[in-house]
Amino acid sequence: MKHLDQEEESGVYQRAVLKNASPYHYMKVRLVLEDETSRLSAVELKQFILTGLKTLHGEVGAAINFDLLKYDEDTLTALLRVYSSGLVKLWSSLTLLGSYQNQDCAFRVHQVSPFLLALTGNSRDLQLD
Amino acid sequence: MSVDLSSTPRTLLVCERSSFQEEKNRVSTQVEQLRFNYKVSLLLPECNSLPSQLESVLDSFTSFYLIKQLPVYELLDKDFLETAVYQGNVYGLSYKTRIDEDNCVALLPNGRLCLSLDKDSFEVLGFEGKPSKFNHRTKSRFVISVDLTDRRMAPGGRGYQRLLTGLKSRLQLQTDFLLSHHPGGGASLQSLLSRCDWSEHRPQMSQRGLTELSCPAVHSCDPHSLLEWLGAVDADVTCENSSSSFLSTLACPEPKTTLSRALSVSVCGLLLPQDIQRLIDQLRCYLQQPRLESWVSLTVHGFADSPVSWGENEHGFLKGGENFYTLLMFHNHTYRLHLATGAHDACPP
Amino acid sequence: MPFSSSHVFPWPPSSSMAVFMDLNIRVDPDKSKLQRLIDTAAHLGFSTVALNYVFEPSTKKKQEIPVPTPISELIGELPVVQGRSRPIRVLNRLTVVTSDASHFRPNAAEYRRFDLLAVEPTTEKLFHAACMSYDVDIVCISVTEKLPFFFKRAPINGAVDRGVLFELSYAAAIRDSTRRRYTIANAVCLMETCKGKNVILSSAAEKALELRGPYDIINLGSLFGLSDENSKAAVSSSCRSVLLHAETRKTASGIISTSRTDQQEALQDQTDPGDEPSAKRPKHS
Numbered sequence: 001m002k003h004l005d006q007e008e009e010s011g012v013y014q015r016a017v018l019k020n021a022s023p024y025h026y027m028k029v030r031l032v033l034e035d036e037t038s039r040l041s042a043v044e045l046k047q048f049i050l051t052g053l054k055t056l057h058g059e060v061g062a063a064i065n066f067d068l069l070k071y072d073e074d075t076l077t078a079l080l081r082v083y084s085s086g087l088v089k090l091w092s093s094l095t096l097l098g099s100y101q102n103q104d105c106a107f108r109v110h111q112v113s114p115f116l117l118a119l120t121g122n123s124r125d126l127q128l129d
Numbered sequence: 130m131s132v133d134l135s136s137t138p139r140t141l142l143v144c145e146r147s148s149f150q151e152e153k154n155r156v157s158t159q160v161e162q163l164r165f166n167y168k169v170s171l172l173l174p175e176c177n178s179l180p181s182q183l184e185s186v187l188d189s190f191t192s193f194y195l196i197k198q199l200p201v202y203e204l205l206d207k208d209f210l211e212t213a214v215y216q217g218n219v220y221g222l223s224y225k226t227r228i229d230e231d232n233c234v235a236l237l238p239n240g241r242l243c244l245s246l247d248k249d250s251f252e253v254l255g256f257e258g259k260p261s262k263f264n265h266r267t268k269s270r271f272v273i274s275v276d277l278t279d280r281r282m283a284p285g286g287r288g289y290q291r292l293l294t295g296l297k298s299r300l301q302l303q304t305d306f307l308l309s310h311h312p313g314g315g316a317s318l319q320s321l322l323s324r325c326d327w328s329e330h331r332p333q334m335s336q337r338g339l340t341e342l343s344c345p346a347v348h349s350c351d352p353h354s355l356l357e358w359l360g361a362v363d364a365d366v367t368c369e370n371s372s373s374s375f376l377s378t379l380a381c382p383e384p385k386t387t388l389s390r391a392l393s394v395s396v397c398g399l400l401l402p403q404d405i406q407r408l409i410d411q412l413r414c415y416l417q418q419p420r421l422e423s424w425v426s427l428t429v430h431g432f433a434d435s436p437v438s439w440g441e442n443e444h445g446f447l448k449g450g451e452n453f454y455t456l457l458m459f460h461n462h463t464y465r466l467h468l469a470t471g472a473h474d475a476c477p478p
Numbered sequence: 479m480p481f482s483s484s485h486v487f488p489w490p491p492s493s494s495m496a497v498f499m500d501l502n503i504r505v506d507p508d509k510s511k512l513q514r515l516i517d518t519a520a521h522l523g524f525s526t527v528a529l530n531y532v533f534e535p536s537t538k539k540k541q542e543i544p545v546p547t548p549i550s551e552l553i554g555e556l557p558v559v560q561g562r563s564r565p566i567r568v569l570n571r572l573t574v575v576t577s578d579a580s581h582f583r584p585n586a587a588e589y590r591r592f593d594l595l596a597v598e599p600t601t602e603k604l605f606h607a608a609c610m611s612y613d614v615d616i617v618c619i620s621v622t623e624k625l626p627f628f629f630k631r632a633p634i635n636g637a638v639d640r641g642v643l644f645e646l647s648y649a650a651a652i653r654d655s656t657r658r659r660y661t662i663a664n665a666v667c668l669m670e671t672c673k674g675k676n677v678i679l680s681s682a683a684e685k686a687l688e689l690r691g692p693y694d695i696i697n698l699g700s701l702f703g704l705s706d707e708n709s710k711a712a713v714s715s716s717c718r719s720v721l722l723h724a725e726t727r728k729t730a731s732g733i734i735s736t737s738r739t740d741q742q743e744a745l746q747d748q749t750d751p752g753d754e755p756s757a758k759r760p761k762h763s
């Protein structure tokens with residue numbers, strides 16, 4: 001370990017290209033409910049998404065791990081992290097979720113990226129007018 | 130026909146380590162190669178308030194202009210070419226246009242004009258170009274890239290006339306346009322601005338103080354974990370989770386330490402590589418002063434809808450258009466550089 | 479230019495571009511509901527939408543083919559497309575649901591009042607006829623039942639050769655789980671034969687909360703057996719093909735029926751709704 005540290009601090013030029021190596025994908029989503037005054041706790045939101053995964057993709061879907069990295073109860077906005085291999089399934093189950101406790105709802109997916117950093121630097125958000 | 134539900138679009142992450150004192154280091158070239166930058170963010174560990182020398186660099190970031198409904202042929206105006214384009218360092222990018230849907234335009238600091246057009250517009254314009262690298266099945270998007278400083282593109286030249294006529298009478302391309310020039314002041318852009326509806330914009334700075342922040346060993350942490358941690362700090366996501374918690378298992382990579390405080394600073398707008406280079410130089414000076422922590426991190430995000438990224442390479446947008454780099458600088462002049470890009474991009478330099 | 483509207487667009491007309499489109503939004507007599515649908519579609523990033531009038535003839539009694547209400551009467555201000563400076567473009571579309579050969583009337587003048595024409599055949603024989611000979615832009619794949627037949631290569635290729643596109647809609651899959659199974663089953667079955675080409679994905683939404691964003695639909699396409707690129711085409715460039723096909727179809731039929739004076743009325747509905755003769759106001763509620 002010590003040897004490695006020395007090498008890393010020596011400043012010798014090194015370059016590596018990692019292809020498709022992102023272990024996770026990150027999603028910025030917002031839940032829109034028909035009754036705009038209803039609120040969900042973080043636990044309820046995660047449960048709800050899990051239900052969606054299980055309904056659409058069965059036990060395999062229910063076994064997909066994802067993290068609720070951040071959640072704002074007032075705006076129902078959340079940051080999700082999922083293993084890259086589970087992204088398509090998680091995303092499609094969010095897309096097909098259409099009702100929460102007998103009221104219509106929709107997940108609005110704002111951005112998806114293999115890099116969490118990209119979610120805070122989206123130029124499509126630039127508002128100058 | 131079946132699709133693998135566990136696959137995701139291609140991504141690339143280039144990781145470099147070297148020292149600013151190493152001759153082979155190319156940081157300044159790499160910074161220069163990402164031309165159209167939307168956001169710069171800094172993380173300064175063990176820092177309370179923005180040091181004045183850094184603040185003055187950030188405050189002096191060049192202003193940019195937003196031109197409403199710019200007829201693109203105006204970029205070929207003889208006066209504008211002579212007072213601005215030929216002098217170099219003019220940056221222009223169409224605004225409110227999406228590279229996977231609309232026609233997009235970029236004016237590069239080396240005098241190259243880049244048009245990314247759908248097939249119909251391309252054919253109506255009738256100017257030489259190449260099919261986009263990211264076309265699928267059918268050739269539906271085309272890229273025109275001309276060097277305006279080339280003799281054939283000089284006013285009166287044949288290529289110039291063809292492009293001008295095409296843009297004036299056949300395609301009549303108009304777009305909201307972001308424009309900037311290094312060094313600022315805008316004098317060289319006046320001839321163009323005087324004919325347009327424009328507004329001047331300052332890069333927007335914001336800062337946020339953080340306390341009791343878990344921090345990985347930034348020298349040795351693996352690249353993806355490091356970028357994830359920096360992303361979590363930027364997005365204000367907590368890493369204080371246990372691996373068994375229901376909501377989130379995100380944790381700061383081990384081994385970790387705790388920073389008693391840190392400062393996160395960001396600037397948004399159309400940001401020029403020259404300004405970012407000055408910021409890097411100033412950060413290196415900052416690191417030479419004695420401090421508790423001997424590193425800083427700088428992340429630069431490119432525009433997702435720019436027709437080019439990493440030099441003059443074509444850029445596209447499949448499900449995302451990320452193109453950014455993170456530069457981690459240390460007290461001893463060494464650095465770690467990570468350049469990341471999405472599916473429709475060339476490999477970073 | 480059949481699709482030019484009274485709005486001045488900053489770019490060339492967007493029928494020329496691979497912008498995102500939802501060519502199936504169910505028209506609703508409730509104007510505020512319809513406005514919410516259009517606003518949401520624009521907010522989600524759709525540049526063009528089509529209001530769909532569904533006509534389901536029954537064999538017993540004669541029914542009137544619906545007449546499209548001019549867009550300007552249905553929608554107040556056209557919302558600006560997300561992140562762009564242009565307003566959304568709204569077209570009219572008619573979908574004829576056929577369960578009998580007599581239900582589709584080739585060259586019916588009433589069809590020409592609409593910008594787009596679609597047919598939803600419910601039997602294999604009618605599906606074959608729709609693919610091979612009906613002068614339509616879109617053939618809808620049913621999502622309300624498990625198709626009682628397999629897609630054969632001949633009609634699919636016939637439709638592809640004639641530039642007719644297949645439409646899959648996803649709102650039913652949001653509404654209930656049985657229809658979700660039908661949607662996925664019929665979609666996968668279609669993709670096996672057409673290899674993901676000549677497909678458009680649309681919503682068939684009746685409510686704003688049934689609409690999804692373009693990138694959501696692109697991802698959803700994977701469940702239907704579409705690659706990312708084919709999926710993206712299904713909400714953009716393939717929709718553009720539908721529009722171009724509609725333009726050509728109308729030009730062609732216009733030449734055939736030159737004796738009629740009202741042949742261009744559907745086009746005028748689109749271009750200049752203010753000058754409509756009163757006889758052309760919608761008769762249905």
